[in-house]
Structure formats: C-alpha cells, structure tokens
Amino acid sequence: MIATTVVGVPAVAAGAGGPCALPRSTAHHSEGLDSWHAGYPRPTRTLDALMLFLRFPDAVPYTTPRQLVDDHFPATTEFFRRASYGRFSLRVHPVTRWLEMPRDSTSYAIRRDWAPDRRTAYLRDAIATADRSVDFGRYDLVYLVADPDAPGIDADATKVVNFDRPLRADGAALRRLVTIFEHHPPDRNVLAHETGHVFDLPDLYHRPTGGGGDWDTRVGDWDLMGSQFGLAPEPFGWHKWKLGWLDASQVRCVREPGATTHALLPVSAPDPHDIPAPEGRPRLVVVRTGTARVLVIEARARYGNDAELCTEGVLVYRVRSDVASGDGPVEVLDGHPHSEACPDESVYPRLADAPLGVGERLDIRQDGVRVEVRGRTAHDAWLIRVTHTERP
Template structure:
C-alpha cells in the first residue's frame, strides 16, 4: 500500500493545548497485593501538544468523543471541474460510517449524518487550493471557508457540530482527505453565528479507502493520532490494527487504549499495574461491549504496555489473527512517528493473501512477552470464545 499524504499540520501556535485533566501518577508505585490499582494510575499524560496517546486531551480544542455528533455533508464542484452526476452516490458511499462508529464505540458515539443534496460551486478552480502541493493550514482553512460561504444560503450551520466536504469525482486535484481542527487564536470560519471547529474535507482517496476514511478522520477531531508512519514503510508500527493506522486494514476496530482515551471504555473496564508486582486479568474481546477491555502495565511517565483480546467479529470480522494483541504506547511520541507499536508474536509467519506480517501479531495461550530493560513479562495463560486471560508481571 502506498503511503498516505503527509498529515496536515497547523502553525506552531495552533499546537498549544491546555491540559484539562490532572497529570496521572508516575510509575514509581508498587502494586499492593489484593488491592488492584485504579485505572487512573495507568493513564499517561500527553506530551506532544497535538493529537497523541495522552489522556489529558484538550476538551476545548478537540471534539467530545461521546454522544451524538450532528454532521452536515456538503458536495462541491469547481469552475474547472463541474459535476455532472448526482450527489446520491457520494452520500451512500460514506453512509456506513455511522453504523461503523456506533459499533466501534459500543453505542457511545453516534454520527448523525445529514446531506445538502445539491452541488455547491466553489469560487476558485480545484487546482488553486494546494492539495497537489504541501497543503498549509491557511490554504486548507480557505478551502473550508469557501465551501461554507457558498453553501450558507442553503443551510443553517448553527444546527451542526461538524462539516464534511465532498468534492466531485471530476476534481482530480483534490487528492486526499485531511481533517480540519480549528485554531482558537485566529478568527477561523463562522456561519450562522457558529464557529466551524471541526471538518473533514474528503479527497479522491475516499473512493480507495471507503467509508472508514470518515472514521479515521473523525478520530482526529477526538484527539487521536495517526498510527501509520509519515516516513519509511507506511504501516511498520501498527499494521492493519486500528483504523487510525491502515484505514483498509484487516482489523480496524479502535485499539482498547484509544477506546479508553475516548471514554468509550470506562475505568472499571481497565486493569492497571502501575509498578512492580503481578496481576492476572481476564479480558473480553474489544469488539464486544462489556467486560474488562485492556490490561495496562505502566513502565514510565509516558510509556506502558497494553494487552487486549481480539476476535474476528464486528468491525474486525476480517481479522487475520486472533488472540491477545500486545503493544507499547508512548504518549511523548508524535503522531506519525509510532506512538503505538504492535508487538509481533509471529514475526516469521508467512501471512495469507490480504494480510501483512504484522497483521499476524496476536499472541496465543502459552506465549510470553518479556522486556529485560523494564523487567516486564506478559504471559498469555488461556483463550476461548469468551476472551483471554493474561498475567502481567514487573520487577
């Protein structure tokens, strides 16, 4: 799979995030027998000032992950790329994203998709907006502003939380699908008395990725980072696990860590070992609601190992491997540089057609992961249709 375009980055001033949650405790604690540590002891602080794996997501800059998100979809064409087809096929293409997000969030996040079924003529040619070059924050905001301004006579934007902008297939110059996150230090884009804070401007790659591109880009508005690599081999860190990596991956269900960060997985569903000690945990598959979703072994201020159970069902019905997925999280690692790194239990396995080697990463009963540098050991003890049992040890 070819690399995705480099993720759009706003100006440096736009990266300053306000910490809105207390900084979690560091990993100096020792787990007490018969007294499991609270989940908060394993929550990591964000350190990048942007989308990352920290739990202290800025609630004023990023969209709340829970509840109903009212989304208006606009369809745009251009003086140099005029639409000749109906908007219906475009709306139908993205519509499954609503059910996908509902399943992924255990019903805690819903996309209420509405469409303005008419072509909105943009004031400038498609080639003038910079998608074929290094798209800047300013150029991206201008594109969104032009779309909102042109559509304003036909829509009441005060009724919506977010906007999707979909170009005609004739606009080959609108190549990729960046997320717009507003910069509170600038006037931004407003319509009908409402600041447009979050938007996805789709490109022609939406026809390649399918409706899950909406789940990926909307995930950024919640504060999630990119798990694919901005340099080198594109999917070397996370493979096809989590839609924030390979959108077309075989197991796109959000990682349990992401579900916890977004509040879809509750604290009582997280087993935490914040320091030295041992803890045995029964995990319920992340594709299903209920049960303990992740076991977290904290190793430092910004680092942890996570174990979760994966099964080929729900959003992961085409998963290439099943069992316990282990990965390392670092909330100080920037988006696109491997903030999550999947640990491969089967590095020598030849994957079947349609799967990559990292897609075969799930651990099975009898397998063990150790990290001599941190004294971490994770044993997979049992596994069945109901989930998996793991033992975390440190020190």
Template structure:
C-alpha cells in the same frame, strides 16, 4: 491555552509543513494518491488533561505538539460522546463539475460510516450525518485551494468557501462537523486531511463557529467509507499510527490492528487504549498496573460491551504496555488476515501523530511511533495478506502458553474460556 490566535495559526502552518503526506507502497497504490493524509493543520495540542480520567496508568500530556496518545484537550478537539452532528457538503468549481450520480454515490458510500463509531464506542457515540442534496458552487477554480493539505489558512479558506456556497440552504448552527466533498474531476484534491481550528480560528456561519472539518479527496475511492471514520477520529484527538516517513515501511508499527493505522485493514476496530482515551471505556474497565509483580486478568473481547477490556502497565514516564483481547466482531471481520487472540502493544506520548519524534526516552521496538504492536512471531509474515498487514497478522497470542515480553512486561495466555482470554501479566 494562553497563546494568541496569531501564534496558534503560525504554529499550525509550521506543524502542517512538517507533516508530509505519506503514500502506500506502489504495489497497493492506485493511480490516484492513496494516502488518506495526516491532519494537515491545526493548533498546538498542549492543554488541560481531561477530567474524567484519573487513572495512574494515564500517560502525561506532552508540553507541545500535535495529536498524541495522552489525554485529549477537548477545548480544541471534539468530544466523541453523545450525538455529534455532521453536514456533508458537495461543492463544485468553475473548472470541475460532477458526473451524473456522483452525489448519490458518495451519499450511499458514506452512509455506512456512523455505524463504525456506534460499534466501536459501545453506543456511546452517535454520529449523525446529514447529506446535502445538491452541488453548491464555489465560483473559483479548484487550483486556488492547492495548498489545502499543507496550509491551515488555505484549508480554512476552502472550508469557508464551501460553507458560504451552501449557507443559503443549510443551517450550520445544527452541526459540529463539516465534511466537504469535491467532484472526482477536481484533481487538486488527492488526499483527505482533517481541519481542526482552535477557538477563534474557525469559520463562522449562522451564529456558530465551525472548527472541525474534513476536506475529502480522490483517495476516498481507494479507502472507501471508513476514511470518514479515520479522519473524524482525528477530529476526536486520535493520532495517525502509520508513519509520515515515506522512506519507511509506513504501516509496520501496528499493521491492520487499528483504524488510525491502516484504513483498509482486516481488523480495523480501535485499540482499547483509543477507546479509553475517547471515554468509551471507563477506568474500571482498565486493569491498571504500576508496580512489579504477577497477576492474572480475564479480558472480555474488545468488540463487545462490558467487562475488563485491557491490562495497562504504566512502565514509567510516558510509556505503557497494553494487553487486549481481539475476537471476531462487527469491526474485526473474520478472515485469514485476522488471527483472533491476545494483542500486546506499547504506547507512548513521546511521539506524536505519524511518528513525528519529539524526543523523550522511549526504547522503540522498531522506530518512533505512538503505538507499536509487540509481535509474537517477529520475522514471520502471513504472505497471503496485504503488504501492510502481513508482518503483524500473527502478532497475537492464540494458544495457551503463548508469551511475549516487552520492556520488563511479560504477557502469557493462560486460559481461553469462551471468547474471554485469561492472561498472566508479570512486571519486573
């Protein structure tokens, strides 16, 4: 990136200002703000394509913008591979103290998060969390950080204050991610945005520049431990798949089929597309189609390692259609709101995180989203499931002969050997 630090910071604020934190439908919302929050700040996303992906089914990186479904620029975002170490800090304020047991409770809850990445990455990513053992004191009222979810610089000042408060006890040179947890009584912090700084814009401590953080809020109690995975997903370059438009049905694009959509979903594994983008799937595990014609592929379940995980049809320009096989797994939990089967979705790099529309020429299924599931049963809800999930629970192809078509791509389920699924994909 050739832009200056000053320009990057200014753009970060502009981008942040455009990202209004969404809210869940009232029926699902607790008293506290439930939205986990967009990545509230950060630099422009333009940058070099990752070198490990050379497939013609890779989509082009947008010239400008925020998090997207194209190749991740790891000069800014954090590579999601190997051992990644995070320190969880607990900070209180002059006007907000924790209650007894709060630190232990948060520690216990978040301890479940690393396994989600171990499972989703087939062991390629080892997130190691270290929990601080005491509340560190930021000698200011929490209201001083009221802009933390919309201003890059305010969120930066909060991260810097937390790091400074803990620095006597913590060697930050051991960590790549800083997680900041306030007491529940610090009402300023309702949602949990990530903070991503370009090189030079970070917070320096113990000789290292810290550029990746999550500042948690009260919505932790609504979402549970997987909010740490969702927010850390942003640090790895994954976009939000729900809509930032409060007037929208915010989870209508992907329902509960990906952790970057609905955190509380029944099937919150990450799409094969995201696993490929993260480098957890190799090009050899993607059946890439760039020409017309018909061919069959056997897809192994997304939740287990090995085999062909997706058919990706590059339908032109910045758009692809993806086919994957979702079966019950550690992350896709068996329930009436998880209908195992073949899932088909459209991916585009013309739309950024949260549906911020950047132009382009994508025929939207229902609106401008980075990813949209192609519903085999449009208009049919599974009414026993949550409002966020019910429309797309039965999107999957579950029986031989089931077929969906989108954008010139027809996918038919043709055989069900064990947990594998054979699909015929025809491109016209």
C-alpha cells in the same frame, strides 16, 4: 491562518483514570487520557455532522451528492456504533445538492502537502458558498466533499484541517473541517479514519521520507488510525478508553512489581451484561512503565469491525503520550517476529500475526514485563498472566 494543531484551548477533566492513565502532553493528538482537550467534541453522545458537496466551474460532476453520501453512510455511523458499544452515534445531515465554488478546481492546486495560501482560499470559498443556505451553528462536525472527477482533485489530499484561530460562520466557531477528495467509490473506512482525528486521535502510520518505504511498520493492520485498509480496523482499547467508550472499571492497572492474572474480553466483542463476578468485564491490562509510557494488553477476535482480522489472540503494544501524531505514539510488539501472515490481504504481513495464542508468551525485557497466555474462558475471554519486575 491554517495550522496542523489547535492551540489555546484548555483541557478538561476526563473522569477517573487511575495511575495508569498517562498525562496529556503538548504533543499534537497526545495519547494522554487523564484529561480531554476541550477543543474537540467528545464522542460519548449523538453528534451531528453537516455534509456539503462542492462542484467547480471547470467540470460537470459524473456523480450525484446522494451517491457520495451512500459511499460513506451508514457505514461510518455503523463503524462507530460497533466500536463504541452503542455509546456514540454519528448522525449525518447531507445537503444533497451541488454548491458551486467560485473558482476552477485547478486554481486551488489541491495536493496532500497543500500550499497554505491555496488551502486557505479553498476553505474560505467553501464556507462562504455554503453560508448562504446553511446554519453551521447546528452541527458538531463539517464534511466538505469535492466533486471527485473535477480535474484539479487529488484523492490523496483528504484530511482534517485545523485552525490556529477558528473560522466563524453563523456565530459558530469552526475549529476544524474534514476535506474529502476521495474517488467514487472511496477508500475503505477513510471517513472513519478522518473522523477519528476530529476526536483527537493521532495518525499511527509512519510516512517514509523520500517517498519510498512502507507506511505501516508501527501498527500494521491494527486500528484504523494506522491504515484505513487494515484487516483489524477496530480502535485500540487505549483509544476506546481515551474516547470514553471504556471506563476505569474495565481497565486493569499494573504499576507495582509482581505477577497478576486477568481474563480479557476481546475489544471488538459486544458489551456483555450477563458475565458474573469474579470474571467481570475487563478489556485492557495496562502496565505503567514510565512517566509518559505504558504497555497495553488486549484481546482481539473476529467480532464486529474486526470480523476479517488475520490472527486472533492477545495483542501487546506500547503507548507514549509525549510523542506526536505521525511520529510513533503507538507501537505494536510482535509476538511472532520470525513469521508473517495473510500476505495477500494484510497491509503489513509481518505484524498480521503479532497476537499471542494460548500457551505463548512475550518477554519485553526493556520494560521488565512478561505476558503469558494461559487459556480461554467459557465467555470467550483470554486468560493472561502479567509479570512485572521493574518499578516505573
């Protein structure tokens, strides 16, 4: 019954995207944005989240539900308000009392790689327990928060669980549930990361085989879907476009060979309303390099969710819409491959200084693209020149 993908739900048109909007594929959490998967709520309005708190017969909680609410809110709501330029509001509705599960915490054998039968039992028990007093039909998202100090709890098991066939409660189809097993206080931005999956965003980290190695080699600190601990957790501009927080007028599409010049506002900067033409308000340059891949160019600066980033500048990354979540759909291209930065704070210092500064350039030979940073404008935009020598 439990699966890691959602099936059988059609995609719907997501608005004008133009020739640089990659097509959605069957890959889990595809980075295609020519359409929207109708099985996911799109965060372009106010969404209501139900938060439930589960205790177990084998433990007495050391924390209160109100303390656990405060661990995540209003911080998560504020993260998305800043990231969406105010276009999306996440409104939480906590049931601030413990709901008693019918079995001991140890009986569910909670782990990151959870046995499907134990996970199914946990979710069925949780929904049945809450359904006596909660109307699930009123909410867009559901967070299930377990007593973090119960003996059977594994904090590494926090994740979104999707269903082959939705559970039903109060006439509502529950297609996914966010299961939270975090310590108190929790990991930084962990709930924003998991909520990103509810909006069809993929994992950008790489899980090494055999338990060793580094998880953050593909995107480093950039975008919280890579690491919730990153210094630059602001979502990539590509994700903002996918979610509906940027529109096609803020994206410059490069498809034909030639050289073009652009002024890019940092993706984390507040949405301006006083920048005159011809500079406009672009946030992204997208270079189409294949049927299912693009290069994306954006500016990153110390605003909002990126206030603690290591290196400001122009970031270049590759996006593929035919690669599944966790398999590398996004790859940051390192503008300084022979150096690193912020070794004491960065999750992957080799990519912490990936952005290009003024006077620097990056040649992506396999795609026939050169990116040069020419300067800055009075409105804090970054002036870039993109030379595209090959037709996709």
